[in-house]
Each structure stands twice: as C-alpha cells, then as structure tokens.
Amino acid sequence: MSLGTIIRKKREELNLTLDEVSSRIGFSKPYLSTIETGKVDNPPSDKLLRKLEKTLKFKSGLLLHIAHMEGMPSDIRKKYESAEAENLKWRQFAKKLMSKKPRPRNLKRLLTKNELDVEKGLSPLSAGxxxxxxxxxxxxxxxxxxxxxxxxxxxxxxxxxxxxxxxxxxxxxxxxxxxxxxxx
Known part of the structure; x- marks a missing residue:
C-alpha cells in the first residue's frame, strides 16, 4: 500500500476531512490531496510527515520509514527488504535458541529446521x-x-x-x- 493510501485510509478512519488536517498541520489542502492520490512529484518533507503522524495518530516514525522506503530505488529496496527478512529470521532463531538452550550437536539441525544457513555469504555493501x-x-x-x-x-x-x-x-x-x- 502506498504512503498516500495509508494516510488517506487513516484520515478517513478518524473521520477527518482534508480541510481539518490541513488547518491542524499548516499545509495546503491541495498539496495534501496530491500526497494522498500519489500525484506529488517530490516526497513530503520529514517535518510534514511528523505532523501527519501526530495528527493522524500514527506510531512515531512510521510514515517517515514508509516514505524513505518508497524513495529508495527498487533494486536497493529489494535488497534491504530481503536483508531485513533474513535479519528477522535470525532474531527469532536466537530467541528460540535462548529459550531451549540446545546442545551444540543439535544446533545444525535447529538451523536447518528454521531455514537458516550460516555458510551463506552476504554481498558486500558499497559506500560509493x-x-x-x-x-x-x-x-x-x-x-x-x-x-x-x-x-x-x-x-x-x-x-x-x-x-x-x-x-x-x-x-x-x-x-x-x-x-x-x-x-x-
């Protein structure tokens, strides 16, 4: 779901009009409308997104994260999302591991069961x-x-x-x- 769609859906859930949101955050109604419809050329500023988060009662930082993800080139976003999913798997595995305290010889079986590969190499990141x-x-x-x-x-x-x-x-x-x- 796009940033604009998420904002519109939340605004409608709170029964707020664009006029009401516009007056609360100090940005024009037409600009907010272009954000909601996805027709805005430049992504909204972090300042505007923070105001929208507060006014529309989003978790702090959520709209910023979504906007920054949308602004990433698709190939980099795919790599990031893949790395994030792998990271989540490892965190969940570590949590299970800490609760079970397995013997070292059972560790390989546990890794395989959780579809994790310690031998898998990560592609190096280039700073440019x-x-x-x-x-x-x-x-x-x-x-x-x-x-x-x-x-x-x-x-x-x-x-x-x-x-x-x-x-x-x-x-x-x-x-x-x-x-x-x-x-x-």
Missing part, C-alpha cells in the same frame, strides 16, 4: 564514491553556472554517490526555496 561539489546554483533554471576553475576531481566539499563510475563526475549545490511545498 566521493564526488566533488564545485559550485552552487539557484533553484529553478541554473543560470550563471561555471566550474569556478576547479581542476577535475578537486573541490572544497564532497558528497558520497553510490554506483557512479565516471571519473569526471561532479555535483552542484542547489539553493533557494522555489521547490518548497508551502508558499509564504
């Missing part, structure tokens, strides 16, 4: 490359952009970027509020 941040541009159309005469790969600041192999890659910092969800 550090990419130089060479300039800043205003939000919207990046006019007056240049590389500030930095040599390739050199900068005052760097950001980590996974799965990038271009040795000439660089980043720019976007500044401004043109993409804010709330107009003031």
């Amino acid at each position: 490359r550090m990419i130089p941040v060479i300039n800043k541009v205003s939000a919207g159309y990046p006019t007056d952009f240049n590389d500030l005469d930095y040599p390739v790969g050199i900068a005052d600041d760097y950001v980590r970027c996974p799965d990038l192999h271009d040795p000439n890659a660089f980043a720019v910092r976007v500044v401004g509020d043109s993409m804010e969800t709330k107009f003031q």
